[in-house]
Amino acid sequence: MARREKIQSAVRIAITAFVTLLLIIVTLGWIWTTSHQPPALRTASHVVLTIAALAGIFAVAKIWRRDTVR
Amino acid sequence: MHTATAATHDLTSAGFFERINTDYHELALRGFMVIVLAHWFEHLLQGLQIYVLGWPVPEARGALGLFFPWLIKSEALHYGYAVVMLIGLWTLRTGFTGKVDRFWWMTAFWIQFFHHIEHAILQTQAIIGHNLMGRPVPTSLVQLWVPRVELHLFYNTIVFIPMVIAMYYHLFPPASEKFAPRCSCAVEA
Numbered sequence: 001m002a003r004r005e006k007i008q009s010a011v012r013i014a015i016t017a018f019v020t021l022l023l024i025i026v027t028l029g030w031i032w033t034t035s036h037q038p039p040a041l042r043t044a045s046h047v048v049l050t051i052a053a054l055a056g057i058f059a060v061a062k063i064w065r066r067d068t069v070r
Numbered sequence: 071m072h073t074a075t076a077a078t079h080d081l082t083s084a085g086f087f088e089r090i091n092t093d094y095h096e097l098a099l100r101g102f103m104v105i106v107l108a109h110w111f112e113h114l115l116q117g118l119q120i121y122v123l124g125w126p127v128p129e130a131r132g133a134l135g136l137f138f139p140w141l142i143k144s145e146a147l148h149y150g151y152a153v154v155m156l157i158g159l160w161t162l163r164t165g166f167t168g169k170v171d172r173f174w175w176m177t178a179f180w181i182q183f184f185h186h187i188e189h190a191i192l193q194t195q196a197i198i199g200h201n202l203m204g205r206p207v208p209t210s211l212v213q214l215w216v217p218r219v220e221l222h223l224f225y226n227t228i229v230f231i232p233m234v235i236a237m238y239y240h241l242f243p244p245a246s247e248k249f250a251p252r253c254s255c256a257v258e259a
Contacts, residue, residue: 004259008242015234022227025114028121029220037217044216048224055231063238 012063019056026053087161095165095253099237102158106230109151113226120219127219145189145196145208152189155182155229165255166240168247174236178229185225188212 026049033045090098112132119130135142159179166172188210195201195208202209213221241257243249 002259004242004257007257011238011241015238021114025117025121026223029117029223032121033217033220040215041217045220048216048220052224052227055227059231059235062235 091165149193171239178233
């Protein structure tokens with residue numbers, strides 16, 4: 001494997017690991033807000049946490065696409 | 071003589087901004103990323119303190135807040151960080167010479183711009199001593215609907231994600247990009 005591919009894989013894995021950690025926190029947040037916040041705040045929290053999770057998944061999908069290889 | 075002239079040139083603001091977007095862009099981005107990740111560490115730890123350890127929200131102040139509770143309660147710290155982010159995103163933008171990396175970097179900048187306005191609203195309330203809509207604590211616009219911890223987890227994510235995508239494309243420009251990089255960031259084969 002060429003140097004560039006090695007570094008690219010390492011960067012992709014690091015970003016994926018961070019997003020995974022973020023998704024774990026967001027999931028825990030979703031569970032916690034379900035039982036600790038009144039309905040209106042809970043719904044608002046769920047909306048923003050869902051968008052955050054989707055943004056993380058979008059980033060992972062984006063960086064693993066093959067068109068990023070020059 | 072030549073060295074002194076060069077040093078004088080480097081100390082000018084135009085020279086400084088040029089250097090951090092060319093020769094020192096890689097170093098500046100690394101430094102910026104260290105600040106951003108340290109901030110993330112605080113927010114993720116706060117999430118763990120609330121969601122896993124069951125700490126009351128006012129007591130969950132991350133790592134810094136364990137030692138300096140007054141610091142985390144201060145709106146000035148949060149506003150200061152928002153300004154640092156805004157300045158970092160703006161000053162390092164011209165180093166992103168590709169179409170794709172510049173697009174994502176500026177997306178992060180504009181989202182951070184709004185995030186910074188939210189913190190400015192909080193900071194203003196802390197200064198004047200009157201809170202929005204008579205709330206017991208300083209409250210930002212979106213915070214009228216969304217609780218603060220979850221809202222800032224959201225804001226930090228939607229600023230960080232385009233920033234990371236920009237940096238990724240900056241390091242590994244796509245095949246379709248035809249530009250002359252001004253810095254040493256792109257990883258060569």
